[in-house]
Amino acid sequence: MGGDHAPEEIIAGAVEASREHGVGLVLVGQAARIRQELERYDAVGKIPIVHADEALDMDEGALASWRKPRSSIAIACHLIKQGRASALVSAGSTAGVVATSRLRLKGQQGVMRPAIAVTLPTRPRPTILLDAGATADVKPEGLVQFAALGTAYGQILLGLDRPTVGLLNIGAEPGKGNKATKRAHELLSGGGNHGIEFAGNIEGHDLLSGRVDVVVTDGFSGNIALKTMEGTIRTAFGEVRETMTTGTAARMGALLQRRRMRDLRDRFDPDTYGGGVLLGLNGTIVIAHGASRARAITSACELAHRLAAGRIVERIREQVALTRTSRFGRRTHGERDSTDEPLGDLGPVQKQP
Template identity: 40%
Template sequence: MSADRQSGGPLPTALPIALDAMGGDHGAEPNVDGAVQAARTGVSVLLVGNRVTLHAELGKHPGSSKLPIDVVDASDVIGMDEHASDVRGRTGASINVCTRLVKEGKAAAAVSMGHSGATMASALLTLGRIRGVDRPAILTHLPARGGFTTLLDVGANADVKAAYLAQWARLATVYLKVLEDRENPTVGLLSIGEEDHKGSALVLEAHALLRELHGQGVNFYGNVEGNDIFKATTDIVVTDGFTGNVVLKLAEGEAKVLFGWVKEALTSSLPSRIGALLVRGGLRGLAERMDPSTYGASILIGVRGLAFIGHGSADARAVKNAVLRAARAHEANLVPRLEAAFGGA
């Protein structure tokens, strides 16, 4: 790999964010656009991918040569339809270059809108796990009453052990304390009923472990049900990656259908269209809260470095927000604080 500085640009004031600029459904265009938007706020970015393609995309953005953006050449990219295991033998793949930059201390975080499985595999193989964490998890935010609920795991681990859920509760607790200023966030265990005796064998075992952790770095509320996620009954909800991914996709899909129904209702007649003008501002704000691009990307929490995974369909706004979120996590020393919480700093 090699790096090219955009001539005339200022020297970065902090470690840059390594962006897998070739990843995602739409290739370089939204990645470069989002990176430029993030760089305009002062965040340094390394665009990782085909040098010629990335310079051509940067050329479409007036003034980009004066921004803290570098291009790091990567000869390969793992496509969305390829296997996650391909990261093992393709060292020149853009996501591998990104995680290697983090490992070598040349980047603060790796961000990818590309192959989620490949991103997880690359981060785990290159960065390793925080001592005391058996499996990293994907942590995301879902819009909920009064703000958002933090949900994990949403896809990294389909088959889990109860101990993983307890570890994720600890990780998420530190995350919310560090990045969201929530002093003593509550933790709920997703189940089919709020009663302690309800749930699968996994849930019952995890419940016992979380109850033991209560007051020792975890504020365990107890079992929560699916509707509690959106009522924000607890700050954090832990579950296995299979269930969490279903919840996430269901929530995102239902939001799209719901807004489709609202749009249809508000354009069905002249009185409805007049009413639509009156509520347009409120609906715009609601759409903003429910838009996944607001959060940009989800962190793979539990690895010894920062890695963020976004949607393959991400637009420039999502890329920008992902880069900003990664920079914020680095500035807050998230990984060292997670390691300290597990006694392995």
């Protein structure tokens, strides 16, 4: 039910994912409305529907997770908890999806904080950046865990055994940065983190250069970097277009290049490459861009299928257990662990800031 073009385009994309790509789907939302759409594709009865009374509005933030306990996202999370679904795809409000799924699915064992991983349009293969905004304040140990989350995700998405991981920072040398990144660099460089191919600090101008496979940063800086990139691309292409259509010679030139420029703009369009995956919960959440049309939803369903088939949650658990930070996670965010009883349940997801 979420997204600017819901439910029409969402259902069209889901039908395509089911028919052409063999993705097993359940549609969650207003049953009557969904059935009506499915009729257009002669797909009634072929894709199961689970009814949900409510849906989050696109402008609803984190509080919606409390206000609407029967939202389509909440119900979809419930299906995951029951083992009736392996992953969730939504084009709804990012804040609402993140808050609801954190509340319903909880953080997976050993993981301190979840992160949203997005892909940047680098060549020849995309670069993964995390966190794009799920956790604004991150401790050094949390950054090390993001490296583990990114490694697990990169293995499945990029098909690499050991994706390289860079730490987003304000200088290339080890001593650079704020307190959190200085310490995270020490932790990542030192021994004890198996399976993470740490490539050192990278800077803002490296984000689109493809220098590393995975870029790790806190959700505050990551979100700012990502939106700065989007705004800069919009401004730059806007200026290029203006330049190309001012004056007769330039206008003629523009006609000769129209198609190529459009391809280029599409590659950098967040609606095309956009969306993200929320990592670190007891379930896989693919957050498609709010502006998603059918094609983007089909891709999101395929990605969710691929991540579930690649056992992303288990892979993250194994990867995090190989870092020196697993003990932090157990005490702050994970499932209750009997050895931690004396400390109590220090940080259930829903109480985090």
